[in-house]
Amino acid sequence: MNAWLAQHGAALASAFRRLWSAPLNTLLSLLVIGIALTLPAFGYVLLDNLRDLGRSVSGVQQISMFMNLDASKKEVGEIENRLKQAATGKWRFVPKEDALKRMQDSEGMAEIVASLPRNPLPDAFIVEPTNSEPEALEILRKEIAGWPKIAHVQLDSAWVKRFDAFIRLAKLALWMLAAIFAAGLVAVTFNTIRLQVMAQAAEIEVARMIGATDAFIRRPFYYFGALQGALGGLLAAALIIGALSLLAAPVGELAALYGGNFSMRSPSIIEVTALAGVGAFLGWLGAQLSVSLSLRKFD
């Protein structure tokens, strides 16, 4: 156990020493890794913020309310009065005849509509409430549902759905981008480690001859790859936080112009740790591939 700890400690220390002993190389590698991680991670943060924005400002919301089929003109008028009194916002009335006519105009529907014995469509109101907070909408929906001769009330969330679909698409694109940059990161580490193995060929050869196991020889390179990746991840987090703080003022101004109150959310400690972790894992993977290939020639 002690020997095991001592060996891992020594490998980690040697990884630090190697990073420290070539500051320019280290800086360049960290920049490459940092930037490769920054792009997808920054996209993720932006999307995350955009989704929050979508939730808080859910745009133009509509409530569709459908009357019973047997509702009379008088009863429709009664609802109209109630809407006026409630002063919930803009609204318009869609008579069932109009609705049928619109349906008839649609391609291929004319014959079907003509074959119907009577109009199956109800009278309807479309309301655009002034208060579009989700809770207020829900309260309004419930209230309207209690009115006489109302068959069905529907919250139209098409806009939210479209926005969600957009976010999903953007996320997918982001994942693809992330995969490409992850491969890039692995390749960068691969190359760094390959050069190191070449530079330390003498040490590796001697260590092999005097009884070093494969694990002993590989360990410092794994630590190096993981350490470099983790530091690259932290650099990426720093770049993102820096960019967000630069964006904070203009975003605030823009939000104020729209009468909103919106600020960008910075990555949390957990997200920063995760970024460093992803960097470390990819670095380790690159080191693993590189060492496996480079050490073959020592056999």
Add this chain to the structure above:
Amino acid sequence: MIVASNLSKRYPGGYEAVKDVSFAIEAGQMVLITGHSGAGKSTLVKLIAAIERPTSGSLVVNGQNLSALRRSAIPYLRRNFGMVFQDQKLLFDRSALDNVMLPLQIVGLPRREAIRRAQAALDKVGLLAREKAKPIALSGGEQQRLAIARAVVNRPAVLLADEPNGNLDIDSASEILEIFASFHQVGVTVVVATHDQHWIERYHPNVLRLGHGSLV
């Protein structure tokens, strides 16, 4: 301790460096492998250290048959040996002390203990005063002594050397000779490939004389 029977090594291309060699080396013996250059001395040393694999025959070290040895077991086999190479194979990017510490790091000895033992080994070969020197600053004889310190620091059962005084002047060579003899005296098995006749005259060791790959 080291038993070879009908041992042969043929290199790719057909050159047969060791031909049908049989011998047994007992623990605590001093054994010289002699012969003209190209007789197969180096190859025999490499076979014993599992740096080369035999083409045929068997070689048993410490009860382990090297032909059947798994690749992952080789490092542990090599830890039985203190190896001294003809070209020393010192690492020139680090101090004498760090060179000697390498075998101890490989077995995972705590740093403090490793430093203590490495200094003791340097003291035995008379290099303690030069512990901070880089190998490039050492003379040929000192470099060879440093290589010996690295070989013995882990207290191996067998000291295995390939032409340890090949490129040295007479004084340095005889110093090396005395160091090997002193390890033999405290019970270490010493196996040395050399063409230096002084060994035989002074210590009357067991001799394996090779000629064109075979024992003569």
